[in-house]
Amino acid sequence: MSRILLGVSASAAAYKACDLASRLTREGHSVRVILTPRATELISAQLFEALTGEPAASDEFGPDRVGAMDHIELGRWGECLVLAPATADVIGRIAHGLSSDLLTTVSMALPAGRPRVVCPAMNPHMLAHPPVRRNIATLVEDGWSLIEPDEGLMACGDEGPGRLADPEEIADHLAALLGQ
Numbered sequence: 161m162s163r164i165l166l167g168v169s170a171s172a173a174a175y176k177a178c179d180l181a182s183r184l185t186r187e188g189h190s191v192r193v194i195l196t197p198r199a200t201e202l203i204s205a206q207l208f209e210a211l212t213g214e215p216a217a218s219d220e221f222g223p224d225r226v227g228a229m230d231h232i233e234l235g236r237w238g239e240c241l242v243l244a245p246a247t248a249d250v251i252g253r254i255a256h257g258l259s260s261d262l263l264t265t266v267s268m269a270l271p272a273g274r275p276r277v278v279c280p281a282m283n284p285h286m287l288a289h290p291p292v293r294r295n296i297a298t299l300v301e302d303g304w305s306l307i308e309p310d311e312g313l314m315a316c317g318d319e320g321p322g323r324l325a326d327p328e329e330i331a332d333h334l335a336a337l338l339g340q
Contacts, residue, residue: 161188162338165238165270167263168208170198171245172315173281173324178203180244180327182211187331190214192234194263196250220262231262235269240338243267244307245281245324248292255295255302275337277305279330284320307333 164184168177177193184191193208193216205216220230243250243263250264259265270276278299286292287309300306307330310323 161190161340162239162334163190163192163237164334165234165241165266166191166193166208167196167241167243167246167250167267168193168199168203169196169243169245169247169250169263170202171247171281171324172202173245174199174203176281176324176327177244178207178211180242180330181208183327183331184334185212187335192216192237194218194234194266196247196261196263217262220265231259231265231269234262234266235271238266238270238274240275240277240334241267241270242277242279242330242334244277244279244327244330246278248280248282248286248289248295251278251280251292251299252295255298275305276303277307277330277334277337279307279325280309280322281324282309282322283314283316284318284322287320287322305333305337 191212192214195218200218208216259268307325311321312323
């Protein structure tokens with residue numbers, strides 16, 4: 161099985177990332193979760209550690225630091241990176257080569273040729289915004305695999321496309337991508 165890096169950004173859909181992490185672990189993958197600092201305001205790294213049995217991280221600096229260059233070590237460890245949920249912010253920063261937190265830095269440190277998957281999750285109006293569409297297109301042009309969001313009722317009350325794809329769909333996509 162594979163070593164999967166699961167990037168979680170600050171979206172109400174972060175709770176679905178718990179199901180995805182658990183599902184991938186039950187399928188035999190090793191899953192390490194990297195949360196954006198804002199995501200930790202919604203969900204804890206400890207929860208992901210309990211679900212996966214692997215370390216989870218949100219910061220490369222400070223008292224919780226475990227290595228001199230965590231972004232490089234995680235990039236070497238991961239055989240695949242999946243961003244689920246991927247917010248407009250994280251998508252934009254990665255599309256423009258900006259690495260200002262552990263997750264975006266790891267996305268740059270993952271060796272070329274390793275699979276990368278982006279699973280957007282955001283308000284339908286944000287998803288339809290031209291810069292967001294351009295940034296998603298840039299990731300796809302750069303070799304990222306895109307799992308389009310589902311349609312439905314959003315946490316904000318709006319309806320339309322923007323819901324994080326079902327964790328089962330994401331897991332199935334990863335299995336096909338990784339040849340498993």
